[in-house]
Amino acid sequence: MSFDITGSFRSGLPSAQSQWNGYPPYSFVGGHNDADAVPFGGLSEAATFVLRREGSSLASYNLGGSPQGYLALREFVASALDSRAATPTDPEEVLITSGSLQALELVNSVLLEPGDCVIVEEATYGGTLSRLAALGVEVFGVALDSDGIRSDHLAEVLADLAVKGRRPKYIYTIPTVQNPTGSVMTVERRLELLVLAREYGVAIFEDDCYADLVFSGSRPPTIRGLDNGGGQVVYCGSFSKSIAPSLRVGYLVADWPMTSQMLSLKTDAGSGALEQMVVAEYASTHFDEHVTHLCSVLKSKCNLMADAIRRDFGDDASFDMPKGGIFIWVTFPEGVDTAALVAPAGAAGVEFNAGAGWSVDPVYGARRMRLCFGHPSAETIDEGIAALADVYRTVTG
Numbered sequence: 275m276s277f278d279i280t281g282s283f284r285s286g287l288p289s290a291q292s293q294w295n296g297y298p299p300y301s302f303v304g305g306h307n308d309a310d311a312v313p314f315g316g317l318s319e320a321a322t323f324v325l326r327r328e329g330s331s332l333a334s335y336n337l338g339g340s341p342q343g344y345l346a347l348r349e350f351v352a353s354a355l356d357s358r359a360a361t362p363t364d365p366e367e368v369l370i371t372s373g374s375l376q377a378l379e380l381v382n383s384v385l386l387e388p389g390d391c392v393i394v395e396e397a398t399y400g401g402t403l404s405r406l407a408a409l410g411v412e413v414f415g416v417a418l419d420s421d422g423i424r425s426d427h428l429a430e431v432l433a434d435l436a437v438k439g440r441r442p443k444y445i446y447t448i449p450t451v452q453n454p455t456g457s458v459m460t461v462e463r464r465l466e467l468l469v470l471a472r473e474y475g476v477a478i479f480e481d482d483c484y485a486d487l488v489f490s491g492s493r494p495p496t497i498r499g500l501d502n503g504g505g506q507v508v509y510c511g512s513f514s515k516s517i518a519p520s521l522r523v524g525y526l527v528a529d530w531p532m533t534s535q536m537l538s539l540k541t542d543a544g545s546g547a548l549e550q551m552v553v554a555e556y557a558s559t560h561f562d563e564h565v566t567h568l569c570s571v572l573k574s575k576c577n578l579m580a581d582a583i584r585r586d587f588g589d590d591a592s593f594d595m596p597k598g599g600i601f602i603w604v605t606f607p608e609g610v611d612t613a614a615l616v617a618p619a620g621a622a623g624v625e626f627n628a629g630a631g632w633s634v635d636p637v638y639g640a641r642r643m644r645l646c647f648g649h650p651s652a653e654t655i656d657e658g659i660a661a662l663a664d665v666y667r668t669v670t671g
């Protein structure tokens with residue numbers, strides 16, 4: 275009999291993954307991008323150029339340079355934040371990460387320990403919620419409307435916590451194309467958020483990975499930019515949504531006390547260098563043109579999905595039209611539990627994200643659902659939403 279390694283596993287592990295069996299015919303989960311919009315021609319030219327020019331530097335960890343990442347990429351991130359989001363940035367403030375998931379983990383590992391609390395938007399990224407739960411961190415939700423975080427509710431939550439002698443470690447926000455609601459926080463709300471964060475002495479963690487996908491083509495100033503060197507905001511972004519998620523290239527922008535501490539925790543000997551070189555080479559000449567094209571593709575898919583939801587669910591489904599990005603956040607009548615639709619939808623070849631995983635309050639989340647329109651084709655959207663609506667009618671009677 276072979277050795278049973280599971281007998282040596284540590285305690286407290288999450289449940290093991292099942293073997294991957296491919297995607298179902300109608301997949302509306304995850305944050306995948308439009309396959310035809312991946313600029314693989316430009317990326318392959320960029321790879322050739324940059325490798326011919328600098329390929330020998332791959333011989334050294336971190337390309338023989340700073341552990342903060344490839345300088346040309348940090349320079350691009352800094353100049354794009356300045357020109358696209360009114361956020362003057364020094365490349366020395368930028369730390370390249372393996373996707374923004376690694377950025378989330380680095381920020382959490384500097385700031386959080388079990389028993390701490392943080393404030394998040396009432397609907398937020400499931401990957402953030404699961405990480406906070408695994409760390410034993412308590413999460414307080416703040417109400418959202420179409421302009422972003424409701425400042426009146428944030429003031430209430432901060433005051434309540436202060437009365438209890440608790441200071442949240444950070445306020446986590448996805449202000450520009452919120453995941454999952456697709457809203458864009460107004461500048462006024464950003465300023466109000468900063469005022470409250472300063473008043474209560476709480477850091478802001480600004481996760482901006484969809485910020486280049488605003489359909490109108492222009493993004494507001496970042497909260498970090500509005501803080502204007504005040505040190506209140508740790509910022510992260512990613513090329514996952516603007517170029518391709520498989521690249522695993524993200525970044526943090528923070529002040530040196532935070533960056534230097536994160537660097538001491540980033541013990542991976544550097545994020546993948548080839549993808550950093552290729553993204554820098556490509557993006558420094560093609561980024562604006564590429565995201566303009568990508569946004570027009572995503573906007574038309576968003577319209578297709580919105581039309582299909584209205585056509586197939588009628589008055590049972592309500593949603594705000596996303597201002598950008600790749601998701602529609604749908605609300606159903608009270609009493610509907612979207613988690614109960616997951617198994618029958620799976621049997622019909624459809625997968626979606628039930629709202630509970632993207633919500634702080636399970637009751638709020640139960641009647642909501644997140645649908646990704648970024649990856650599926652027009653035909654998949656059309657047929658898949660019809661199939662999902664059939665399942666919905668069968669289950670809800």
Ligand SMILES: Cc1ncc(COP(=O)(O)O)c(C=O)c1O
Nearest residue numbers: 305373374375399453512514524
């Ligand atoms: C809000 C948010 N933050 C972070 C991530 C992680 O993205 P990545 O690690 O691919 O940059 C995602 C992915 O969907 C996200 O939606």
